[in-house]
Amino acid sequence: MSCSTPEVPSVVLDALMPNARRLVTNRRGSTVWEVFGPRGHYAVKLGYPIAATADWPAQPWTALAPAREAAVLHRLGFDVIAYGEWEHGTWNFQPWHEGPDLHRLWEPCREPDPVITPHTSVALGCVEALAELHSKGWAHGDVQPAHFIIGPERTHLIDLALARGGYVPQGYDFPFRGCLVHYEAPEIARSVLATGEAEPTQQADIYALGATLLISATGWRAVEYPDDAPRPVQRQAVANGRRRPVKAPGELGELIDAMLSHTPEDRPTIYELGKALS
Template sequence: MTGSRVAGVDGQGRIGEHQVERLLGEGGQGAVYLARTPAGGHVAIKVLHERLAGDPEVRRRFLREAEVAASVAPFCTARVIGTGMLGERPYIVSEYVQGPSLDELVKRDGPRIGGGLDRLAISTLTALASIHRAGIVHRDFKPANVILGPEGPVVIDFGIARTLDTMTTTNHVAGTPAYMAPEQLGDQRLTLASDMFSWAATMVFAATGRRAFTGSNVPAVMHAVLHGPPELSGVPEPLRAMVAACLAKNPADRPAAAHLLQDLTSGDARTAAASPGGAHLGAASPGAASPAAVGEHTLVEGMRPPASSAVPTAPAGSDGAKARRARPRRWPLGAGAVVIALAVTAGVLLVPSWTAANQSGGKKVTTTPLVIGGKTYPKVDVADGFDSTQTGYDHYQPFGDEALPVIKAEGGKLTATAQGPFFGWFALPGTLSSADAVSLITLGAMAGTGEPEDSVFVGRVKDAGTYIGAWYNHTRKESGIDVRVGGEFRHEHNRADLTLAPGDRLALVLSGDGTITSYAETGGTWRLVTTLDVDLRSTAEERARWRHGFALRGTTGTIALDAAGGRTATG
């Protein structure tokens, strides 16, 4: 392939400053080219198909997905060089990773065996766990999208299908049917569990050289995925037990990537797989309740469901800290962890860390422009360093069975204390300059009681039944977004693993188009945690009248904040 492939856009076969050398491949959303940089190196450039580029919403979501992709943990992402436009067609420039795909390698050299298969499973699970923590559903995980690069397996093309391939009915199948989850072949909502089905089908191919679901034509393959059992002969234990669980027809019965990774690396899965009667991967142990669907996945503890007392009920439609459950064990990623790069993705830099422009009670309160998610927020609506006793907060009690905590704000710290369940929203003084704003808090010490509720929220608040909050639950080490309007929860499940410490920050951005995004700053770097598109059933002007606020929620004890504030954007 020469530059003539893009001659219709640039007669010299260039994309931006890069000279196109050849076509690497084409997918449902775009074509990927190998291009040479002015310095003589190589990059991969993904260009949105011309047939899709005429839709401004598709273009917007393509470029917005670049920001979402940037939120995936740095240890498993390829270096993203930037984005640009070829006329009406957006493109993404990424590091080029050379090597065959898993599909090519297995067809050429045969199935992966022994330690090579284990390393492949661990590395791809690590990649998926990181993608899922960022709130991204890959939607097209398959052998062709796993590149065996010189530094290990690389997962490519994640995230783009999440925003572009919204049609998932049998009339418009986006992906390869043999590796697609049953819900992806119908009109059901896709979740993180959909990727786990695709991962399992990919591992079957890697281990055996054949597909888990076969048929003489596409409809036959789709029928097998929807209704037939997978063919798992030849897949060794403990991988076989994991694969079988992930290939469950019901998404709620599939374990999460992080849970599988933990057991695969700790040896628990091998022990479980060898247990009499096959008591593993979600099979009920004596005294345990049936698997409970929480969010997108079956709730498991050590690959088994927790006791029923670990999953108290929550108000219908609620999410976040209100859904109390035991925190699953986490696999610590140490120096020996497998490092994965995710190539041909996209991203923009999230500018880190508040800069101290002045000191209030010994705490940093910035007056310099703040950049999160590629947008600048220069106007400070309110910045509270908690340097003196403050009794003027408007406060709201969302639920009658949880009391307002006793609040004390002085000496650069705010504390909320109660001897029983408490939950209070507090509105900061001042108003928003526009509907497009970011609300921020700096965490102090959490209660650390180990009780189900040990949570902080940040966002917008109007009254006791109307608020939007990004939350962090210290007990579960999870984060998400709650949207409650007029006493009604209006959000979908949206949880991500997150660990914060005193001094870290949590932020919520509500854009004028109804997009809600949460970010966390750890180690001086911002990353996207999760995002939602919600119909708030209110105008931008009405939302602008909501106030920056924060909430503290605990089962008992004291929770502290070091700062709170809010800013608005410039166009």
């Protein structure tokens, strides 16, 4: 597929009858549109395959990600999600969640002389959103700051295309090959390095949540490696547990340190985190 921005397919336009739309994200293999219309306020996701380059292998799974996410959301009981196929891959639309993501919300905390510190109530909202998923037997697999939307009434955990925990139609399923390395647990990194694949777990989600809270509060990654290092080098640093001597301010610091434990069994459960933050 060319590098031009894909337009919303006509089947989606016919279903939503939008009177306005805005491109939110345009990255390799995926675009997201915010769509307004008489039938509601929606996020429309389009997936398409990533062609191979000199630096990256081909990634055909990105074409299936919107349909896979919609199938997961259906399994979790969100019946308003629609999805289907278009000429380059799959699409879904789902209700739009209003609010900043965690990284943007905590931007003032990362100033050189911050006047505020990260609020534990915000961290608790993230924990509660992840706990809701874990209580249904699922692991998210792609926990990161951009996937926590801090709404006026509750925090939403979005982008469940990589989640594992129940049936997904075979035609839309694909192996889990890791996520953004900044938030990848050591055991996930080791498995991807060894086999090219891994199995998302709730313990790995806890590690990713710790890394998410840390980078949002301080601007620092949990693990030290050069910014321009190839992905296998990044993963090896994570697998080796090369932690930065960085601690989040306030009472979150000790909790985040526990969440980033190298051994999965040493990390607190999502319920222990909720109790501590409550």
